[in-house]
Amino acid sequence: MKTLFLLTLPLLCLVGCPGPRTTTTTTGGDAAAEKPTLPPAVEAPAPLIIDKVKIKVGDRVGTFTVKSVQRAEGFLLDVTLDGELEVSGKYHYSDFTGDGDGWIFEIDAGAANRLPYLSGEGPEQIRMYVLSNSPEALTLLGKGPGTAVVVLDGLSIGERQIDRRARLVRALKVTPTAPDEK
Helix, strand or coil: CCHHHHHHHHHHHHHHCCCCEEECCCCCCHHCCCCCCCCCCCCCCCCCCECCCCCCCCEECCCEEEEEEEECEEEEEEEEEEEEEEEEEEEEEEEECCCEEEEEEEHHHHHHHHEECCCCCCHHCCCCEEECHHHHHHHHHHCCCCEEEEEEEEEEECCCCEEEEEEEEEEEEEECCCCHCC
16 A cells, blocks of 8 residues: 555656646736736747857757868857847948958847857957948948848858858838038
């Protein structure tokens, strides 16, 4: 009999204990006003930190998927991410981007929490991207400086001279800067 009791006790606990339950109590502590709270229906996005040592193809970085990883001599030369990012910011053409001429897009500070970054970097370091498709950037943005809402993809981040590149997919809104505002 004692053996039967010991075998059924864990089963009763599993069946009779529905698990943790959180409750929300209204002011005044009225027990009748307590209502169970459900977990959020949508999970928060994964962290956007790229671990320089552990990152590998197929990993998720927020809503992005790691498409490729390139390392050399202990450095993470490149992580290319698959997924689109809609952001607003300022753009300008530069004769020197570190690798020739092209467009530089500075993403607004308010979007820094949506940008992937390497471990050890701060928000002030992660907002400048060189646009990797200059002919399309010229067509979509024009020659002069301005502000824009754009969609980027192919984000490429690494420990190299140009640490951030992205492909300009489309420009949703472009506002060129007037010549006297430069």
